[in-house]
Amino acid sequence: xxxxxQLESMPATASLSQxxxxxxxxxxxxxxxxxxxxxxFTFGILDSYMTLVAAIATAMIAEIILARIxxxxxxxxxxxxxxGISVGILIRSNVxxxxxxxSLLSILSKYVxxxxxxxxxxxxxxxxxxxxxxxxxxxxxxxxxxxxxLAAMSVIWILGLLIVNRAKRLHVTVTYVISxxxxxxxxxxxxxxxxxxELSPLTGPMYQLFIFFMITDPPTSVSTRKGRIIVAVLVAxxxxxxxxxxxxxxxxxxxxxxxxxxxxxxxxxIALRNRKREKPGVGPGSVA
Amino acid sequence: MSPKKYTRIAVTAIFICLLAVTFIASRxxxxxxGKNSSRQKEAAEKAYGFYLEPVNKEAGISFRHIAxxxxxxxxxIKRQIASMGAAVSICDFDNDGWNDIYFxxxxxxxxxxxxxxxxxxxxxxxxxxxxLADVNRTGTGVSMGAVWCDYxxxxxxxxxxxxxxKPELFKNIEGKRFEPVTEGGGLPSWVNANSAIWFDFNxxxxxDIFIAGYYKEIxxxxxxxxxxxxxxxxxxxxxxxxxxxxxxxxxxxxEDVTEQxxxxxxxxxxxxxxxxxNGDGYPELYIANDYNVDEFYLNRNGQRFExxxxxxxxxxxxxxxxxxxFGDIANDGNIGVYxxxxxxxxxxxxxxxxxxxxxxxSAEHPSxxxxxxxxxxxxxxxxxxxxxxxxxxxxxxDLYVANGFISAKKNTSYxxxxxxxxxxxxxxxxxAKNWPDMEGKSQSGYEQDKIWLNNSDGLFEDVSDKVCPTxxxxxxxxxxxxxxxxxxxxxxxxxxxxxxxxxxxxAGNSNHWIAFDLxxxxxxxxxxxxxVEVEWDGKKQAQIVTGGMGFSSQNQHRLHxxxxxxxKIDQVTVYWPSGHTDTxxxxxxxxxxxxxxxxxxx
Numbered sequence: 001x002x003x004x005x006q007l008e009s010m011p012a013t014a015s016l017s018q019x020x021x022x023x024x025x026x027x028x029x030x031x032x033x034x035x036x037x038x039x040x041f042t043f044g045i046l047d048s049y050m051t052l053v054a055a056i057a058t059a060m061i062a063e064i065i066l067a068r069i070x071x072x073x074x075x076x077x078x079x080x081x082x083x084g085i086s087v088g089i090l091i092r093s094n095v096x097x098x099x100x101x102x103s104l105l106s107i108l109s110k111y112v113x114x115x116x117x118x119x120x121x122x123x124x125x126x127x128x129x130x131x132x133x134x135x136x137x138x139x140x141x142x143x144x145x146x147x148x149x150l151a152a153m154s155v156i157w158i159l160g161l162l163i164v165n166r167a168k169r170l171h172v173t174v175t176y177v178i179s180x181x182x183x184x185x186x187x188x189x190x191x192x193x194x195x196x197x198e199l200s201p202l203t204g205p206m207y208q209l210f211i212f213f214m215i216t217d218p219p220t221s222v223s224t225r226k227g228r229i230i231v232a233v234l235v236a237x238x239x240x241x242x243x244x245x246x247x248x249x250x251x252x253x254x255x256x257x258x259x260x261x262x263x264x265x266x267x268x269x270i271a272l273r274n275r276k277r278e279k280p281g282v283g284p285g286s287v288a
Numbered sequence: 289m290s291p292k293k294y295t296r297i298a299v300t301a302i303f304i305c306l307l308a309v310t311f312i313a314s315r316x317x318x319x320x321x322g323k324n325s326s327r328q329k330e331a332a333e334k335a336y337g338f339y340l341e342p343v344n345k346e347a348g349i350s351f352r353h354i355a356x357x358x359x360x361x362x363x364x365i366k367r368q369i370a371s372m373g374a375a376v377s378i379c380d381f382d383n384d385g386w387n388d389i390y391f392x393x394x395x396x397x398x399x400x401x402x403x404x405x406x407x408x409x410x411x412x413x414x415x416x417x418x419x420l421a422d423v424n425r426t427g428t429g430v431s432m433g434a435v436w437c438d439y440x441x442x443x444x445x446x447x448x449x450x451x452x453x454k455p456e457l458f459k460n461i462e463g464k465r466f467e468p469v470t471e472g473g474g475l476p477s478w479v480n481a482n483s484a485i486w487f488d489f490n491x492x493x494x495x496d497i498f499i500a501g502y503y504k505e506i507x508x509x510x511x512x513x514x515x516x517x518x519x520x521x522x523x524x525x526x527x528x529x530x531x532x533x534x535x536x537x538x539x540x541x542x543e544d545v546t547e548q549x550x551x552x553x554x555x556x557x558x559x560x561x562x563x564x565x566n567g568d569g570y571p572e573l574y575i576a577n578d579y580n581v582d583e584f585y586l587n588r589n590g591q592r593f594e595x596x597x598x599x600x601x602x603x604x605x606x607x608x609x610x611x612x613x614f615g616d617i618a619n620d621g622n623i624g625v626y627x628x629x630x631x632x633x634x635x636x637x638x639x640x641x642x643x644x645x646x647x648x649x650s651a652e653h654p655s656x657x658x659x660x661x662x663x664x665x666x667x668x669x670x671x672x673x674x675x676x677x678x679x680x681x682x683x684x685x686d687l688y689v690a691n692g693f694i695s696a697k698k699n700t701s702y703x704x705x706x707x708x709x710x711x712x713x714x715x716x717x718x719x720a721k722n723w724p725d726m727e728g729k730s731q732s733g734y735e736q737d738k739i740w741l742n743n744s745d746g747l748f749e750d751v752s753d754k755v756c757p758t759x760x761x762x763x764x765x766x767x768x769x770x771x772x773x774x775x776x777x778x779x780x781x782x783x784x785x786x787x788x789x790x791x792x793x794x795a796g797n798s799n800h801w802i803a804f805d806l807x808x809x810x811x812x813x814x815x816x817x818x819x820v821e822v823e824w825d826g827k828k829q830a831q832i833v834t835g836g837m838g839f840s841s842q843n844q845h846r847l848h849x850x851x852x853x854x855x856k857i858d859q860v861t862v863y864w865p866s867g868h869t870d871t872x873x874x875x876x877x878x879x880x881x882x883x884x885x886x887x888x889x890x
Binding site for chain 2: 043044047066069070072092093094095101104105108109111112130131132134135136137138139140141149150153191192193194196197198199200201202203204205206246247248
């Protein structure tokens, strides 16, 4: 009997695992939606549903149109959905249109800034950074949403870590968090502020979205594990410098500066490696 | 070139346009114009019908507010903690028919000031003489505000002084002196209060008290044994001070009925105002909270209060509520609530709210819609007190909003440091020792107060830098009064750690007005809660007699209505708290009318 049970259950587990593997692209959107829903029903985090819907709808519609007219393809909308929902959560404005513009800028950046047929910026990082830096009259960033609550924070961290682990990006999140913490300590030595004050932003929702969705974004990450670790450290270092210059949205700006440069060199080195591989070498049959 | 290339060029062009538009628009659109195009007084009078002229010196007002001292353990954020206490309230304490001004001070040993109106344009500080000056003493705490009310219906307005300390009640002895009657009166022993109002919540003819705590009442902020005094969250904090609903039992005593009436919230309250929003005759209570959502308490026949903020639409979005004041901005008899919050470019854009009732006053459950954005009165700065007042007597209520949090070292900002902790976990934000040292930095400092002119079409025009000289004090409380009995409304602004601004309104037009001073006979003597509707020229403006509203402030007791060019009032209806209604047909214009409540059987 135990044998029969095993025979029946194994394929089910295996098929679930296979299904998750095949459809992993839907897990991050589901997770970010879960965060949003939990936040909304426990704390009422959204100022209005309209702004969120506007951000998501703009991102998805823009993705459909641009993929079709620029690339000539139909794209899976999971990525655009994450962009839209991130914009909806990460920026704050009393009017609707900044959400639309930010989503549009985010998606447009994917189709304008391309190298080797790949986009360089994380879309929402581009849109959010631009608006926070240059359209501050009507746009501010997410300040606090989950009630500064330890339990809510723990749940988000655990789920987030599980998902980035599944996406094989746990090393990015862990490297960044360790780097941030060490540099927070260095900052507290420089500024004289309490270590907890320097560490504090890491416990807020802005960083939870940043470390689980933005910095780990597969399409804009570099190709090697070592490279990704170096990039995470570099982002933390640039952020450190920006923080010393009192920039509140330092993590977004740091990723905005470091991410595309790293991606550019990564794509370039891949292209060079491929060219070298394709180039016929000296060997049997070659003409000296 | 291939069509695909054209497409790419077009997409890139759209992208660049969006970047350019957002960049350029941001440069050209600031909350504060930065331009000091202060037009000449004559030009402002001509263009807007009034000019606010600071007359502290001419009026003999030399008061200066001093901020409270706090425990040295809070030195890192001392300026932030000690950022309140400048309050102003208007009262004709000696019944001579002229408005007097009371300012609170907040340092131990500092004196409050009662400026008696000398009828000749000048005021004299008589606080010492009438025993209302030396009230900031070790052991009893320091003043945060004061509200006047004839609680014993003897014809003279008494004073409730609320503090970061022991609230104190002073009985007015025939306008000659004040007698402390706190002991045995049933007032709480300590409240870190920044707001208190008088209102008759059960319409029994005796005015009751609502006092709201900000910091928990267990803390004496000048001598602490912990630094864990801060809000547990920037948006969802429930660890503030408790409320006190004190029922006037008529024998000089007040009974704490807070729990019985369901006002047990411990949010960080900074303002409260009461008015009947559902037409049942009992006043609802609007409470503006810092670090959380505002609350709207429905009064159930004077028997209990039910919190209906979410249902009413005002309790969804947590902001930094610092003011609650009433105004009928559309002359439709619909009185809305203006609440102030924080707007700091690129950092925190909360926006102020104007909550306009959606439905008729007869609706059992009132609900509100926020019209601040559409009316152009949303973004002011770090706002505290605000009051509606028809500053040019054109028949429409204008709006004055006090701005500015901490003006310390110029060109510095504590906002970055502030954002570090406020975005963090409750264990971090809740402990003052984790907050970065302010090191003399400003935070939303040097902001100009906002003056918005109601253009009668539902839109307000920002005339802040045109109708008064530029002033960038840290504004807190605002009180509106006709200080010189001229038929125009003057403005008094209490500034934190600084001199107040006493603005004399220089009218530049010949618009008409009418004012009413209500005296209850069956209702409470001050007629607090009475609603007056003035109808003229197809318009109907409603105002309410309050026992304090705004932020730490109280306007003059009389209600003032501008009527523009109309020199004829069709009808005035007074709805008394007792339930009785009085109607006055075609009252004389340009005159203050003393209206005594007629007996119900008349």
